[in-house]
Amino acid sequence: MPETALLDTEARDVLGTGRTAAEPLVHNPWDGVTAGVWRVRAGDRTAVLKVLTRTKETDGHWAASDDPRHWNYWRREAHVYESGLAQVWQPYGIRAPRLLASVERPDGDVALWLEDVPGEPGTSWPLARHIEHARRLGVAQGAARPSDEPWLSRRFLRDYVGGKNLGQDLLDDDEAWRQPLVRDHFPAGLRRDMVRLHHDRDWFLDVMQSLPRAFGHLDHWPANVRAHGPDGVLFDWAFAGDGALGEDLGNYLPDSVFDLFVPADRLPEYAAAAYEAYLHGLRESGWRGDEHLVRLAVCASAVKYDWLTAGMLARADAEQLDYGGHRTVSAGLRYRERGSALTFLAGWAAEARALAPRLGFPEAPSGR
Template sequence: MPGPPSALSPQLADEVREIFQVPPIAAEFEPLTHNPKNGVTAGVWRVSVGDRSAVLKVLTRGKDTTETWASSDDPRHWNFWRREAYVYEEGVARVWEPWGITAPELLASVERPDGDVALWLEDVRGEPATGWSTAAHAGHARRLGAAHGRALAERAEPLDHPWLSRRFLRDYTAAQTTGRDLLDDDTAWQQPLVRDHFPEGLREDMVRLRHEREWFLSVMESLPRVFSHLDQWPANLTSPHPGQSVLFDWAFAGDGALGEDIGNYIPDTIFDGFLPAARLPELATAAYEGYVRGLRDSGWQGDVRLVRLGMCASAVKYDWLTALMLSLAGDAQQLDYGGRRTVEAEHRYRERGVVLGFLADWAREARVLATELGFPH
């Protein structure tokens, strides 16, 4: 993760002066956690001047990274480098505001001479979702359901700006290739961290999910369409006031399936340790019921099995994570999201094994629901 600039460039000094109306020498830069591998993010900082602060996020297309996380110039690509700037500039980040989900205020969007874009955003203080109760997660799910439900009830066409992502789930999962060849490798499944902490039968379930990937994606692409954030998880949320969510990191936003956002939110809450895996059934029930309640509150009267199918079939997003875990099982040092701290490997594999087993159950349920609803298999 990039540290604070060692010396303010003239460009950055001008930006600080414009935002804070003070000499730039007074600014302090604190690096914030983000995915350091993502090729569209040059860095994220909290910039403080006295008792005032803002968040600086620099978008780039020239960062050296892996092929998996490379930035794209294609406006429909899941990792289009400039999407988040457009989302803020065009006000799309605030379209869910009537239902209690908003975004930081855009203070400035600066096109830099080197081609990067500097987003200066409101530094929203509140209760981070990383520490929310199950009830708070369910409240956010209800607000999200209300936003999705109103659009569907009014038969409104989903937002379709030319820079919003399309086919996110298909293209994102196709890009995640690390360890894929290990899914059918006996030795990989006998590594101690895997053998001791992944549930019995998981190998067969995850190999089947990989082999049926195209079917799951086709089902997801056939479900009702809603404008989606596509990266909803607790690290991207805070609540400054009861009944309000502030959602960050709109880099993937675009077309999604009904239930897809909540299908991402639930497992990611556990995968990165914000709730223990033992509470996954409780969270899944509360968040799903909250989402459905929001849909009904806003007037959507469709078949609830479609919602459940969208959530459960979202399990296909995570077949790559099984492969990644197989590839990392021999590493003595396991790093957290952002790569700043080490995590205890046995705890990680035990917790994630529980979630992967839960997703295998989702996949089984999705197959049954799809058959009931007449999707070909």
């Protein structure tokens, strides 16, 4: 829980007088940048408090960085809110919570006091709402010019994927693939496809870095979005920065399934409809680029999940917890749904390998 005296002082400045109560909210507890997230109530007013830090102890991958270009730079989200960049997509129907206050604390942490946004979370949206969100994202990324603030992330995808190494040695381990959860729930051929994706990882990352650029949220998934009136409200701007045009969509779609928000058997129709909606939004914005390059970005985004198969091999005998680690989920359901979604991503990867040479990129190593 946040320190009481400090919480009361800040809450009084932001929310006015009243008895203060703090309710912890779900977030990634392993991220070294996030000291905690709470809904704070004072009287009949509420706000969300997110505390950014660089002193939290965590494992190497999630450690906070002092490098403003690093994917996990500890103060980036404060900069995004303080600069107003978080609202750059507001004219197109996607906005951030309003910043109520940004407080530099004596210990060096930063307390972001944000609007407490009511409304339906993206985790429970029907497919039609996700597809409309994809259209709005297309309009926003087509209309908004890429930003080059010195604290925005660069090389996010390469550095994020490169830092996730759990279980990589198990990709070629027969015993790992014979574990019951893996054997019973991963489709035939998935091992071959995921080993190939890993082998081609640098090629995919090179392609993604060479595609048309856009300002990206880069952690765009249903748990970070909420419907509020006509708008979609997008949270957690900690990774924001330079990305390929289409990369955010390539993250949003499979993440809808990986955390059990959308059934895996709906992914093919969902992804097709959302991609068309995103393209429609790009054209609506006045964008006149080559849509084949956008398609390549979406498909090549499969490389972000190179680490996931290996991680699942490594954790096949562990308790399966939901995002935030507060409750267990069905291990069989998780492995079946994720196995199906990874098979879908193998199709994206194959499409990217075929499409890239036609657009002037070198062939993938495994395609030679």
